[in-house]
Amino acid sequence: MKLSVPKEVAEGERRVALVPEVAKRLSPTGIELAVESGAGEAAYHPDSSYEEAGVSVSADAGFSGDVVAKVAPPSAEEIGRMSKGGVLIGFLQPLTAPDTVRALADAGVTSFAMEAIPRITRAQSMDALSSQATVAGYRAGLIAAEELPRFLPMLTTAAGTVRPAQVLVLGAGVAGLQAIATARRLGASVNAFDVRSAVKEQIESLGARFLELDLGLEDGEGSGGYARELTDEEQQKQRELLADAIGGMDAVISTAAIPGRPAPLLIIEDAIKQMKPGSVVVDIAAETGGNCELTEPGETVIKHDVKIVGPLGLPSTMPDHASALYARNISALVELMIDEGELKLDFEDEVLAGACITRDGEIVHEAAKKAAGGSTEPDGSSEAGGEAKSQDAEPEAPGSSEAGGEAKSQDAEPEAPGSSEAGGEPQSQDAGPEASRS
Numbered sequence: 001m002k003l004s005v006p007k008e009v010a011e012g013e014r015r016v017a018l019v020p021e022v023a024k025r026l027s028p029t030g031i032e033l034a035v036e037s038g039a040g041e042a043a044y045h046p047d048s049s050y051e052e053a054g055v056s057v058s059a060d061a062g063f064s065g066d067v068v069a070k071v072a073p074p075s076a077e078e079i080g081r082m083s084k085g086g087v088l089i090g091f092l093q094p095l096t097a098p099d100t101v102r103a104l105a106d107a108g109v110t111s112f113a114m115e116a117i118p119r120i121t122r123a124q125s126m127d128a129l130s131s132q133a134t135v136a137g138y139r140a141g142l143i144a145a146e147e148l149p150r151f152l153p154m155l156t157t158a159a160g161t162v163r164p165a166q167v168l169v170l171g172a173g174v175a176g177l178q179a180i181a182t183a184r185r186l187g188a189s190v191n192a193f194d195v196r197s198a199v200k201e202q203i204e205s206l207g208a209r210f211l212e213l214d215l216g217l218e219d220g221e222g223s224g225g226y227a228r229e230l231t232d233e234e235q236q237k238q239r240e241l242l243a244d245a246i247g248g249m250d251a252v253i254s255t256a257a258i259p260g261r262p263a264p265l266l267i268i269e270d271a272i273k274q275m276k277p278g279s280v281v282v283d284i285a286a287e288t289g290g291n292c293e294l295t296e297p298g299e300t301v302i303k304h305d306v307k308i309v310g311p312l313g314l315p316s317t318m319p320d321h322a323s324a325l326y327a328r329n330i331s332a333l334v335e336l337m338i339d340e341g342e343l344k345l346d347f348e349d350e351v352l353a354g355a356c357i358t359r360d361g362e363i364v365h366e367a368a369k370k371a372a373g374g375s376t377e378p379d380g381s382s383e384a385g386g387e388a389k390s391q392d393a394e395p396e397a398p399g400s401s402e403a404g405g406e407a408k409s410q411d412a413e414p415e416a417p418g419s420s421e422a423g424g425e426p427q428s429q430d431a432g433p434e435a436s437r438s
């Protein structure tokens with residue numbers, strides 16, 4: 001079986017689906033590997049590093065494999081280069097890019113979407129949503145620190161004491177937990193809120209405080225461990241309660257999302273008006289519209305003296321590790337597709353069956369079919385995010401889905417309040433909420 005990797009063509013995409021380190025690990029499986037010249041350049045992997053790892057590199061290698069692995073959804077031109085019956089793996093946006101899905105079906109491509117891999121324990125090593133959200137959450141924490149005209153940690157200096165910055169993280173999924181961990185490491189006093197009460201413990205284990213909002217709801221958890229979409233009334237109440245809390249924050253990092261739906265609106269203009277001048281909002285939900293009313297996706301704007309950053313494509317801003325983690329996800333999925341070095345797709349396997357979007361000229365994924373206008377299934381059939389989520393999905397600490405486990409132990413480990421290392425600053429004197437809890 002031959003696996004090939006093209007150079008990404010989408011604007012701003014710097015990741016690559018295979019890195020030399022993962023190629024070395026795949027070699028013993030008997031898979032032949034080929035990469036298009038320059039494919040890894042933007043992620044700091046020159047052609048020579050692939051060659052050293054036993055990968056053949058050439059200008060026309062990208063679509064030469066039985067299986068083609070990509071990062072971004074394929075362009076029409078790229079789909080045109082796939083052969084009938086060929087296998088394509090990548091982020092395909094099965095629910096929001098119906099034209100791409102239809103084109104893949106029409107071309108007879110057997111496609112697998114990384115977004116649609118069931119988020120079950122067995123498939124954690126293939127969970128690219130988690131690996132890339134880990135990068136996005138980390139970057140969001142750094143952006144908040146960089147944009148803020150204040151220190152994050154408490155400082156005790158000859159010129160007096162600086163109080164730690166108050167940071168609020170909205171949405172404590174994979175990205176949110178990583179943003180919390182990053183802001184804590186930089187010494188901020190972190191508060192976090194999520195509609196799923198199950199994450200309270202995870203938030204607290206990272207040394208942050210769970211923001212209690214009396215929304216009067218049982219729980220915001222829906223199916224498969226994901227949040228449900230709140231009713232209009234619940235959302236309204238949440239926005240009002242949050243506005244007061246946000247007013248006291250130096251930085252807000254918002255990551256709240258409902259799979260397959262636009263991001264919930266959590267931060268209204270009134271909340272921004274209540275923030276101190278110079279405060280910052282980093283809205284990484286900008287990818288799906290934004291959690292803040294004033295977010296302009298892809299832009300940084302200043303409104304009411306508050307800087308509102310709406311970054312897009314955050315994983316691509318850290319292409320080396322984002323690619324390394326993604327390549328491990330790809331490699332774990334590809335290993336599921338081979339038997340003694342030969343391509344063998346077992347559609348009885350729930351991971352392959354759940355992730356498969358098109359096959360034999362048809363759209364076979366129900367939610368994707370519906371999004372493409374080709375299904376009569378009732379509304380409830382559309383799983384959030386298009387994934388066939390299993391009920392045995394378990395809460396996961398940030399970074400824990402990565403096969404290689406790089407830097408995962410630190411993130412997964414509960415962090416004692418005030419213990420985060422910020423260049424040797426005296427965290428124990430932190431007068432923020434952490435200190436008062438301990």
Ligand code: NAD
Nearest residue numbers: 119120171172173174194195227256257264393394395396
């Ligand atoms: P996501 O990106 O879909 O959502 C981000 C967060 O926003 C979620 O925590 C969600 O609860 C929150 N949110 C939604 N609406 C909100 C609102 N109105 N106010 C505040 N917060 C809101 O989620 P994700 O990070 O991809 O995954 C969510 C969870 O799924 C994970 O934390 C984990 O528990 C579970 N998961 C399980 C596995 C597994 O393999 N077992 C893998 C990945 C994720």
